[in-house]
Amino acid sequence: MSDLTPLQAVLNARSPLSADGAAGRRGCPLSDLRDRLRRAGLRPTRQRLSLGWLLFGRGDRHLTAEMLYDEAMRAKVPVSLATVYNTLHQFTEAGLLRQLALDGSKAYFDTNPTEHHHFFLEEEGEVLDMPECGISVDSLPDAPEGMEIAGVEVIVRLRRRAVSGRG
Numbered sequence: 690m691s692d693l694t695p696l697q698a699v700l701n702a703r704s705p706l707s708a709d710g711a712a713g714r715r716g717c718p719l720s721d722l723r724d725r726l727r728r729a730g731l732r733p734t735r736q737r738l739s740l741g742w743l744l745f746g747r748g749d750r751h752l753t754a755e756m757l758y759d760e761a762m763r764a765k766v767p768v769s770l771a772t773v774y775n776t777l778h779q780f781t782e783a784g785l786l787r788q789l790a791l792d793g794s795k796a797y798f799d800t801n802p803t804e805h806h807h808f809f810l811e812e813e814g815e816v817l818d819m820p821e822c823g824i825s826v827d828s829l830p831d832a833p834e835g836m837e838i839a840g841v842e843v844i845v846r847l848r849r850r851a852v853s854g855r856g
């Protein structure tokens with residue numbers, strides 16, 4: 690988390706493979722990201738790399754377009770909010786992100802596209818992954834004729850407890 694290399698330094702760096710020809714130098718996050726975009730069928734443009742770096746460089750996260758746009762502004766990435774929206778939707782269509790239906794007014798995007806469950810802190814608008822042992826869904830209805838269940842994602846909505854015995 691704290692070892693995130695400054696974005697511009699990363700984008701300006703040459704590919705480690707072409708720099709010294711050592712095929713053994715692996716694990717460069719930026720070349721990983723390039724490969725990841727290519728494998729998903731997306732051309733690794735500078736904008737996609739910049740936004741992908743912000744999205745995927747810090748572990749599993751849940752963001753709205755506005756949150757990512759704020760991060761891009763702080764990292765001095767020259768993008769518009771419209772570009773951020775478009776890129777998030779392209780990443781989602783390519784299977785790199787998963788869009789979460791949590792709050793009708795805002796789309797949240799999850800950098801972990803595999804099926805998992807969430808806590809949603811309604812007042813803060815914050816999304817947390819539920820611990821893996823957090824829930825067990827073992828009694829589902831039969832799917833309607835001709836259908837099968839593709840997945841189950843549970844959202845547990847949280848609010849702060851009222852503090853008793855005070856003001």
Ligand SMILES: [Zn+2]
Pocket residue numbers: 749750751799801805806807817818
């Ligand atoms: Zn999640």
